[in-house]
Amino acid sequence: MVRLVRLEGKVAIVTGGARGIGRGIAERFAEEGAAVVIGDLLTEEGAQTAEAIEKEGGRASYLRTDVTVPGDLDALVALAESAYGKLDVVVPNAGIAIAGDIEHLTVDDCRRQFEVNFMGTWLTCRQALPALRRNGGGAIVITASAAATHPLPQSGLYGPTKAAIVLFMKNLALTVAKDHIRCNAIAPGPIVTDLYHFTAAQEQAFVDRWTPELPVGFLGTPLDVANVALLLASDEARWVTGSVYAVDGGFNT
Numbered sequence: 001m002v003r004l005v006r007l008e009g010k011v012a013i014v015t016g017g018a019r020g021i022g023r024g025i026a027e028r029f030a031e032e033g034a035a036v037v038i039g040d041l042l043t044e045e046g047a048q049t050a051e052a053i054e055k056e057g058g059r060a061s062y063l064r065t066d067v068t069v070p071g072d073l074d075a076l077v078a079l080a081e082s083a084y085g086k087l088d089v090v091v092p093n094a095g096i097a098i099a100g101d102i103e104h105l106t107v108d109d110c111r112r113q114f115e116v117n118f119m120g121t122w123l124t125c126r127q128a129l130p131a132l133r134r135n136g137g138g139a140i141v142i143t144a145s146a147a148a149t150h151p152l153p154q155s156g157l158y159g160p161t162k163a164a165i166v167l168f169m170k171n172l173a174l175t176v177a178k179d180h181i182r183c184n185a186i187a188p189g190p191i192v193t194d195l196y197h198f199t200a201a202q203e204q205a206f207v208d209r210w211t212p213e214l215p216v217g218f219l220g221t222p223l224d225v226a227n228v229a230l231l232l233a234s235d236e237a238r239w240v241t242g243s244v245y246a247v248d249g250g251f252n253t
């Protein structure tokens with residue numbers, strides 16, 4: 001039996017890949033043969049993640065990237081093509097979560113929340129599409145959230161950015177199918193990462209708060225999300241586009 005290396009020869013961009021879920025995706029893709037180009041604001045963590053992948057025998061690069069700046073994304077795409085020759089897979093994953101209820105969030109909170117999560121996702125796709133077309137096609141896997149379809153009053157604007165991302169993903173999937181580009185989203189449930197800027201006590205409270213809500217009885221990890229992203233990025237999913245995959249321990253069932 002020949003072992004299947006599911007992204008052998010592919011080149012992938014992962015935004016927000018310096019840490020958390022994005023790092024999990026970058027590492028998993030590299031394990032399966034992809035060259036990974038990480039775009040993130042965090043220079044130290046981004047460089048460390050790329051180094052860690054290379055140390056394990058993978059191929060990875062990091063470029064400081066702000067997903068709200070088109071020129072940064074152009075440079076990220078250019079790096080993928082110059083370092084590895086092409087672009088096959090794009091994972092718009094960078095995101096922020098501004099906590100707060102609807103009445104107390106500010107206009108700046110709203111602008112920032114939508115700017116990074118929604119506009120950053122759209123721009124990442126927009127700036128990468130020409131390279132995917134030059135490649136003859138590819139796959140886009142967007143990180144949405146279980147919060148796209150489940151109200152969370154304490155994150156009054158975060159969920160709406162993810163709901164917008166899901167409909168955007170479907171519009172994009174229909175637009176680019178003729179170019180052999182597939183586009184899907186993953187919708188993770190609660191996962192302990194630095195997204196929430198937790199203290200140790202807050203982290204425990206988060207685990208205690210969410211565990212009873214998850215039919216499987218435990219919180220997920222970045223690897224749980226990465227394994228589904230891997231399937232959607234690979235050619236095994238050649239007939240899958242315009243879909244949202246819950247990776248949430250049954251939370252939204």
Ligand SMILES: NC(=O)c1ccc[n+]([C@@H]2O[C@H](COP(=O)([O-])OP(=O)(O)OC[C@H]3O[C@@H](n4cnc5c(N)ncnc54)[C@H](O)[C@@H]3O)[C@@H](O)[C@H]2O)c1
Pocket residue numbers: 015016017018019020021022039040041042065066067068093094095096097116120143144145146147187188189190191192193194195196
């Ligand atoms: N952790 C969860 O419970 C959870 C659940 C559902 C969805 N998500 C989504 O998963 C994605 C990853 O989040 P995470 O939990 O790993 O959090 P994280 O904070 O560990 O990772 C987010 C990454 O995005 C980067 N980033 C933020 N703004 C950026 C910008 N303007 N340009 C480039 N990079 C930027 C950060 O530097 C960070 O490395 C986000 O889109 C988040 O909304 C997380």
